[in-house]
Amino acid sequence: MHPYQADQEHRRAVLQAMLLVTIVSALLFAALNFPDGMFLVAWIQVALAAFAAGLLVVVRRTQRVQAWCLRFMLVLLSATILLLSRPDISPYAFIWLLVIPLVTHLLLGSRLGLWLSLGYMGAGGAIYLYRFGASPELVRVEVLANAVIAALTTLGMSHFYERTRERSELKLTRLATVDPLTGLANRARLIDVFHWEQAQARRKGTPLSLLMLDLDRFKRINDEHGHEAGDTVLVAFARMLEKRLRETDLISRFGGEEFLVLLNNTDGKRALAIAEELRQSLEQLAIEHQGKILKLTVSIGVAEYGPDGMDLDALSRVADERLYQAKAKGRNRVCGGPALRAGVEREAAADATS
Numbered sequence: 001m002h003p004y005q006a007d008q009e010h011r012r013a014v015l016q017a018m019l020l021v022t023i024v025s026a027l028l029f030a031a032l033n034f035p036d037g038m039f040l041v042a043w044i045q046v047a048l049a050a051f052a053a054g055l056l057v058v059v060r061r062t063q064r065v066q067a068w069c070l071r072f073m074l075v076l077l078s079a080t081i082l083l084l085s086r087p088d089i090s091p092y093a094f095i096w097l098l099v100i101p102l103v104t105h106l107l108l109g110s111r112l113g114l115w116l117s118l119g120y121m122g123a124g125g126a127i128y129l130y131r132f133g134a135s136p137e138l139v140r141v142e143v144l145a146n147a148v149i150a151a152l153t154t155l156g157m158s159h160f161y162e163r164t165r166e167r168s169e170l171k172l173t174r175l176a177t178v179d180p181l182t183g184l185a186n187r188a189r190l191i192d193v194f195h196w197e198q199a200q201a202r203r204k205g206t207p208l209s210l211l212m213l214d215l216d217r218f219k220r221i222n223d224e225h226g227h228e229a230g231d232t233v234l235v236a237f238a239r240m241l242e243k244r245l246r247e248t249d250l251i252s253r254f255g256g257e258e259f260l261v262l263l264n265n266t267d268g269k270r271a272l273a274i275a276e277e278l279r280q281s282l283e284q285l286a287i288e289h290q291g292k293i294l295k296l297t298v299s300i301g302v303a304e305y306g307p308d309g310m311d312l313d314a315l316s317r318v319a320d321e322r323l324y325q326a327k328a329k330g331r332n333r334v335c336g337g338p339a340l341r342a343g344v345e346r347e348a349a350a351d352a353t354s
């Protein structure tokens with residue numbers, strides 16, 4: 001699951017729980033307020049329950065969970081402030097202000113949660129002082145001190161909890177999707193991104209290509225210069241790939257000295273040319289390790305989404321076969337399919353005759 005998706009699913013679950021609580025409590029309060037003749041308050045509560053019920057249906061399927069969380073919070077908090085500003089509301093209803101930091105942080109994260117909490121709790125506090133400022137027993141120092149300390153405690157704890165949760169989630173996401181040696185994407189992330197790119201390619205008909213790269217005689221580097229030198233080479237190769245490719249390309253390390261690159265918006269012919277540029281760049285690269293210069297080459301297999309396969313497994317298989325051909329032909333070369341090669345040759349012939 002993409003990190004963004006994991007976060008989205010977390011928020012979706014919290015929002016669904018919050019909507020259920022809102023429906024039940026709003027209907028309960030409406031049922032208490034109707035017999036007391038507080039019709040406007042009761043109808044606002046019924047409207048809030050209806051809005052939450054409608055949202056419950058939308059939220060099950062929407063991809064825009066964060067936007068719906070914000071809309072729901074703005075409606076819920078504005079309705080709360082509206083109800084608290086009614087002259088017939090009990091001072092005990094202001095206790096609900098203490099719940100604001102908890103729900104805003106759970107639904108909107110630490111940043112938006114903090115700002116909305118400060119805004120709406122501040123507004124609620126101001127309404128309380130305006131309404132009950134003339135009743136000495138309701139604005140006694142110990143009453144206000146209790147309220148302020150309780151409010152700051154829930155705000156501080158909610159903020160601290162959410163910040164810590166967000167940081168751990170980020171750390172776990174990094175661990176789950178990044179190769180620790182090179183900092184490139186790992187297999188799990190490549191699979192994730194491939195699914196996204198595959199959907200784009202299907203919907204928009206844009207081309208997509210895959211390169212499989214394998215360093216030549218890498219074992220020798222390890223054997224002759226040590227494992228550390230091998231690691232230095234892998235990192236230098238990763239940085240070279242990042243420098244030569246676009247930010248939208250996904251570069252991943254699959255294992256050992258094998259790398260996979262996903263080139264979006266790139267057809268097989270262009271991918272073949274890019275692979276050739278990468279091959280030449282590595283050939284010219286001098287990698288320094290403990291005062292020694294290490295030289296290395298790479299073999300590359302190219303596959304194109306569509307002609308060579310419709311999923312990652314099929315494309316990887318084809319790219320791997322072509323990589324094997326490149327190795328078999330003497331290494332330090334790029335191999336595409338017959339169709340790709342024919343395309344390049346046709347172009348070369350056209351160039352020669354023009």
Ligand SMILES: Nc1nc2c(ncn2[C@@H]2O[C@H](COP(=O)(O)OP(=O)(O)OP(=O)(O)O)[C@@H](O)[C@H]2O)c(=O)[nH]1
Nearest residue numbers: 214215216217218219220222227228230231256257
């Ligand atoms: N330094 C280092 N070496 C690694 C790492 N992962 C795998 N290797 C080594 O990579 C080498 C791969 O060797 P082979 O699969 O024989 O391939 P090669 O020597 O590159 O030969 P060809 O691919 O046929 O050109 C092995 O010696 C592994 O121990 C790593 O993270 N760091």
